[in-house]
Amino acid sequence: MKDFILTLDDIGNKSVQNIETLFAQANGTLGVRASLPIRTGESTPGTFLNAFYESHDIVYGENAYGYAKQHQTMVNLFDLRSIELMIDGKSEFLLSDQSVVLDMEKGLLFESYIYETGDGKKFEYLLESFASHSERSVYAQKIQIKALNFSGVVKLVKKGRPVSVKKGEAFDPRIKNSSTELIQEGNKYTTQNSRLSIYVKFDSLSEERRLNEGESISFTQLYHISRENHFSSLSYDELKNKQVEIFANFWKSSDIEIEGNTRLQKGIRFNMYHLFNSAGRDGASNFSAKGLTGEGYEGHYFWDTEMYLLPFFIYTQPEIAKSLLSYRVSILPKAQARAKELGFQGALFAWRTINGEETSAYYPAGTAQVHINADIAYGFELFEKVTGDTDFIEENSTLIFETARFWLDYGFYSKRGFEIHEVTGPDEYTALVNNNYYTNKMAQNNLFYAARLANRLKSNEDEAKYWFNAAENMYFGFDQELQIIQQDDSFLTKEPWDFVNTPKEKYPLLLHYHPMKIYKHQVLKQADTILAHMLFDESQEQVNRDFAFYEPLTTHDSSLSRTVYGVVASKLGRSELAYRFFKEAAIMDLEDSQGNASHGIHAANMGGSWLGLIYGFAGLSYENGEIKTNNNLPKEIKSMKFTITIQGEKKHIIIE
Amino acid sequence: MKDFILTLDDIGNKSVQNIETLFAQANGTLGVRASLPIRTGESTPGTFLNAFYESHDIVYGENAYGYAKQHQTMVNLFDLRSIELMIDGKSEFLLSDQSVVLDMEKGLLFESYIYETGDGKKFEYLLESFASHSERSVYAQKIQIKALNFSGVVKLVKKGRPVSVKKGEAFDPRIKNSSTELIQEGNKYTTQNSRLSIYVKFDSLSEERRLNEGESISFTQLYHISRENHFSSLSYDELKNKQVEIFANFWKSSDIEIEGNTRLQKGIRFNMYHLFNSAGRDGASNFSAKGLTGEGYEGHYFWDTEMYLLPFFIYTQPEIAKSLLSYRVSILPKAQARAKELGFQGALFAWRTINGEETSAYYPAGTAQVHINADIAYGFELFEKVTGDTDFIEENSTLIFETARFWLDYGFYSKRGFEIHEVTGPDEYTALVNNNYYTNKMAQNNLFYAARLANRLKSNEDEAKYWFNAAENMYFGFDQELQIIQQDDSFLTKEPWDFVNTPKEKYPLLLHYHPMKIYKHQVLKQADTILAHMLFDESQEQVNRDFAFYEPLTTHDSSLSRTVYGVVASKLGRSELAYRFFKEAAIMDLEDSQGNASHGIHAANMGGSWLGLIYGFAGLSYENGEIKTNNNLPKEIKSMKFTITIQGEKKHIIIE
CATH class of the missing domain: 1.50.10.10 (Glycosyltransferase)
Incomplete structure (x- = not known):
């Protein structure tokens, strides 16, 4: 049904950051902004865990009795969407085409990006992704990289990159840090002041392969971010099937059909989609x-x-x-x-x-x-x-x-x-x-x-x-x-x-x-x-x-x-x-x-x-x-x- | 006249900091707290120049349009009253007696401190001082140190000590410092943010001398703190004579005599004295x-x-x-x-x-x-x-x-x-x-x-x-x-x-x-x-x-x-x-x-x-x-x- 599909044509402001918000994926626990796979200056990737915050003392110009004492700031955890790529030794690319298709009926996002090197080598980056509603600690991606008009060596690294992490540093309670840097110990990340922890399990990929024109590299990745150190073992396809089922049930009990204005029909569905997600x-x-x-x-x-x-x-x-x-x-x-x-x-x-x-x-x-x-x-x-x-x-x-x-x-x-x-x-x-x-x-x-x-x-x-x-x-x-x-x-x-x-x-x-x-x-x-x-x-x-x-x-x-x-x-x-x-x-x-x-x-x-x-x-x-x-x-x-x-x-x- | 004399007996709270305030000396331009000559932990010396301030950005928990942008803080400049002393190699003293006499009629402060070393050597520190009302950049002291019950070597250093100074550091406008540290260049001191400068000329004394029992070391010191780099050349006695004259005129045009309660009489004079000074x-x-x-x-x-x-x-x-x-x-x-x-x-x-x-x-x-x-x-x-x-x-x-x-x-x-x-x-x-x-x-x-x-x-x-x-x-x-x-x-x-x-x-x-x-x-x-x-x-x-x-x-x-x-x-x-x-x-x-x-x-x-x-x-x-x-x-x-x-x-x- 067309009215469940949202594309870039449907939105008024196509800035990078606006797209990141509108096409963001979430499941009430985890939220991921739809940032570009290859980051630009304007890109603001974001992964959030509901209620996972850092605290800092509020500084007042003039304090008084009973004033609120601490800021609480939802932490931007990881960039789960970007990829590091090299095509025949080149790592600078121009985005020459972009398609973003949100299927609100199924809770799935489909993206396609055509990138080009300085010397004209084009490749497509295809992405299917969702924030799982059946396993709320999982963000799932299925990726395909296709050489469109060249044969050459593709080198890629795809992993979840922490937005702001202090590696290996011991926690010093005397230092009240106003940043939201996390302390990393193994797969555990902890905020410095509020002392909240998460555990992660990320599928990482690092590969170097020769592709002939028309050939692809395909892979799936599951990113687990959880308050506890155990993780779902469901596969990408299992998670995807459940996602489609959950969204079908959601719409069955929540949908509103209006006749007379397709734009408003899409608007109200878009709104309900985000309400369900966050x-x-x-x-x-x-x-x-x-x-x-x-x-x-x-x-x-x-x-x-x-x-x-x-x-x-x-x-x-x-x-x-x-x-x-x-x-x-x-x-x-x-x-x-x-x-x-x-x-x-x-x-x-x-x-x-x-x-x-x-x-x-x-x-x-x-x-x-x-x-x-x-x-x-x-x-x-x-x-x-x-x-x-x-x-x-x-x-x-x-x-x-x-x-x-x-x-x-x-x-x-x-x-x-x-x-x-x-x-x-x-x-x-x-x-x-x-x-x-x-x-x-x-x-x-x-x-x-x-x-x-x-x-x-x-x-x-x-x-x-x-x-x-x-x-x-x-x-x-x-x-x-x-x-x-x-x-x-x-x-x-x-x-x-x-x-x-x-x-x-x-x-x-x-x-x-x-x-x-x-x-x-x-x-x-x-x-x-x-x-x-x-x-x-x-x-x-x-x-x-x-x-x-x-x-x-x-x-x-x-x-x-x-x-x-x-x-x-x-x-x-x-x-x-x-x-x-x-x-x-x-x-x-x-x-x-x-x-x-x-x-x-x-x-x-x-x-x-x-x-x-x-x-x-x-x-x-x-x-x-x-x-x-x-x-x-x-x-x-x-x-x-x-x-x-x-x-x-x-x-x-x-x-x- | 007794009602112009204020002593420690006249005040209700004899804490070090309270004495510093009540007996502080000022002339509308310069103010000096009556801190102890030998500093203790509670001592908070202070020298202030009216309208000489440092500025810092005000931090708001939540800012809004039109809020005040900067703090302004009067800078505590120097400790002009403390002395470094050594008696036969000892530098720890017990204050065994103290007398503070403010002559409000003349605008002069008389102090006497009896100090004692751990092995019983007593000396007296006598101080006459005023913030000059004729030359408002001058704080003047006349000091006498007397060996009361011993003969021995007295080593002393008496100089104006900056409260908080960064020596020789270049000014970096990118650093917004929230302290009130001053930048020193020669005899010029400059605030870091508000960029206000003062120039100083201090009489310093550094001496080592053998005193016999009953003998004294006496000296006078003038401290000049000015917005401009030139200074009065009047002597201590000249300044003192003018001080007495100015206060005589002040009281002539301002005094209130009340009959019936000597405490209130002293109180109202004390108040007018401070009003005139600040x-x-x-x-x-x-x-x-x-x-x-x-x-x-x-x-x-x-x-x-x-x-x-x-x-x-x-x-x-x-x-x-x-x-x-x-x-x-x-x-x-x-x-x-x-x-x-x-x-x-x-x-x-x-x-x-x-x-x-x-x-x-x-x-x-x-x-x-x-x-x-x-x-x-x-x-x-x-x-x-x-x-x-x-x-x-x-x-x-x-x-x-x-x-x-x-x-x-x-x-x-x-x-x-x-x-x-x-x-x-x-x-x-x-x-x-x-x-x-x-x-x-x-x-x-x-x-x-x-x-x-x-x-x-x-x-x-x-x-x-x-x-x-x-x-x-x-x-x-x-x-x-x-x-x-x-x-x-x-x-x-x-x-x-x-x-x-x-x-x-x-x-x-x-x-x-x-x-x-x-x-x-x-x-x-x-x-x-x-x-x-x-x-x-x-x-x-x-x-x-x-x-x-x-x-x-x-x-x-x-x-x-x-x-x-x-x-x-x-x-x-x-x-x-x-x-x-x-x-x-x-x-x-x-x-x-x-x-x-x-x-x-x-x-x-x-x-x-x-x-x-x-x-x-x-x-x-x-x-x-x-x-x-x-x-x-x-x-x-x-x-x-x-x-x-x-x-x-x-x-x-x-x-x-």
Whole structure:
């Protein structure tokens, strides 16, 4: 099926680094960028192991109590794709043709490169490869080198090259190294500060052979990278067969077919393909903001997981959703310690982290986004509702209770109700505000959920009364004159941003204006109040007014913004507008419209494009055992077919 | 006069480092800590040249547009006080007696140290020293070493020892060194990054001599440290005579005599002595937060100068006041560049700086304290009013206009009036607030002053209308229910701080709580609204209500707090309370009640103690050519005599 095939013709920016990201291969554990077999200056090869990071002390210009202490950086481990070649003594080649074909249906990548020596000898480098989904420590390659127009001696070395390794040096704990160099001992590689180890087993090839014109050298290679020193013994073909089978099953339970725009059809499949590839599977890793496709955001996990990605997994791959939530359970002790350090009860999850410790070095747009607590609780709640897996929730009820305890302590009662001050909402162009609507709404939901759960489990019922009461009395600001919901206590008193005199090249604003200038204006980086409207019921009139007020103030400088506005536009019946937002989201990375896909995919936006189709165009909701849909299809899309899994049963839905 | 003599008996904390600070000698250009002649582990010798700094890049955990780029650090240059001694081959000595006598009347320090070798040989080290106020590049010492109970060979070396010097190494601009090592070439020393140079001429002594019991070695030494390579040729005695004369004149125009408490009398003189010693005199330097007595706050200049120190200088040493204001004129181009960088018109002075560039690495409690602009303008206005030196103001009117332009652009009109958002007021336990009362009040004053000046000079009259209008329409928040002035838009909506459950060891709060916890509570580090009440007329009832509300919420964790509450308490006729605040301020460093006098004097508090006496107890004000006083003397103080200079004329004032 053509719509499962992605080639270079499908992508807007064909730079080396962009190709590396878009065609990257991953299996939730291991990720490999699709770098060139013969490296050039622009080439940035990358091999990542989910949750494998190095730590370094954060240096502050001015430090203060309770600041995050250490950076965590996902380590770029090996270059598994490059080859050293010599043709009749020449080692300089010109790339004269390149074809890259991603078969998303099978999870296989096919590449062909035609190289030429200075004296006109041409050869083809053919590569079939995949990051194995059956054995997640394996990256597999099948290579063929063919002499196209010459006979001569081909000398080749193909091995996994460490990106940055200190050989044989003893570990000296006194030296805090800020690099991500690894210590090698035999087949074991260890980070210097975080003391994490991996073991490798690499097929290496070193050969010198005479080829006649038209002849080839062929070989397969398996690269094993594992946390443990034992390795799969499956062959290339066995792994490949399993790969095809796994992807067939994936699409069976997850595919969305849309009729009317083949580009968007391809875009949404591309997005789901990457979501499936980068999600952690082991309960000890999660979903990095850039997946396993690049080093952007240092491989950190954010609220993106719960609010943008999890719905896709909950509705189509509930086992993966469960792994992602299990990761949060695994870092609960760190969240409890963090709340304590900041002087609050319960647990406060880190805004950005790998190992569970806060690693945001700018707390106003980091730690202050305490809504992450409620986002995580929301993820558990949605998981329970859709999958019906109450056992999992009951086993992990402590997480829900601890997040609720945090809210009860962080907020306070005033004559206006239960207020929550000094937080940063999703919109990072305002910071440290009081009563951010999204935060209060989510905290309310968290408190209600915890109270209901406590009563159901007959545990912590005394506390549950307080949680319920705080939720019941949650304060929400409303502007009587404009009849709109206040984003926070001060937002409507701010000076309007001068959009007319802001030239295009000054976006994103955060790169061109000081936070003091941005924060004091009515300008949004991304959906905030409108995100709450995507999640919670609200009257159409209210949503309409809020949308009309906030959308024109939104720069969409965050890639998390458009899909939210799109879903809400669908809900409002503004299908033309919804389609525009959806289109931009669905092909954001294919077009490189954010301009930085080279750093890695925009995973949250990919999840958001799924929301645009399912929550938006199909109007899906599931409440009280009932699946509801709504035909919000824009005129450009004639029909939509998709599969979801509810309470363990697959449902096939068609919207026409 | 006994009250001009300070000895070790007068100070509360006799640690080596505390003595070094309190008995430090300085002349506005050069500062020398009173370190031990024979160094011990605790000894931290220090020689500082005002405005002589090294710069280093600021490293941020997470950087953003417009952040301050470089640290500036006052360099600790030389150890001018230590001596290398050998008595009959022994170089280890026990300090068995020490006497330190500061004659503040003459600006001379007398020290005596009795040292003893392991085998009982005692000698006395007698030192008379001063930082010359006639030749500001000179530190002068007269030394006598006396064999008390033995005859033997004394070997001594006495020279100025560089604290941190790289000898002979070429300057490599690629290396950004974070130390403050100097590059030495002959008698020239240069900082590595900021490329500032000094030249030195040191009298050195190296001698070996046999002393009989009771005999002495005596010598004098002059240390010259200068920005230029030529040096004064005055002798020790000539310099000493001038020193005594200069101090006599200083006290003649500045002394305050209080009857009733000799400790406070000494305290206030001690404070004025240090103020006189650490104020920059050359128009290119200012007054560091810790004076020239220690490395605290890296030698930076803050708003402390204008709001806490300048009144003392304006009323008693107007030439020094003029130098300090000239420094602000000298950095105006940097302030203009900073405003532009942040996207605003006019000039924005750096919150903390030496060379004029912003060096605050935490903008919410740094750059966001934009009130510094109005503080500086206020200093110019007070200077003009009291000295009558309109020429100086008219020459430098650009500074007043540029600060006004900043306010007009930073603020905006709403239906409530002219508002100023996203600022931090003096109280650093709230940050990034809207309509901070102190800031708006000061900005209003700045705008009015600029408008009046423009009209008087018949220049920028068109703009002056806008300045006047913004000032006229300045918004001030008022709480109808409590009938108090709001510190800012959100302060009264915050949760009260739980003072009852905050143990003493948790103060200062900033060392024990995260900013998010502090900022979201009603708790003050220092006077804020009440500081505005110290400066501007307001009804007694209003001040009373505001005082009653804000004072109990104030931790006084800042040393700038108590004096302000003290002055306002005086104004309210609450002389007992005023006396308590004054007492704490007057002897803060003598008692080491902040616990960190070892890092340097609390200069702003010293200036504040003068305000407590003159603005507070004497109720001094000068408006429309009229000196007004008010007898607010507390019962503990029977009378107060002081001298001020108004419009060039000395006025002797007695309050009884």
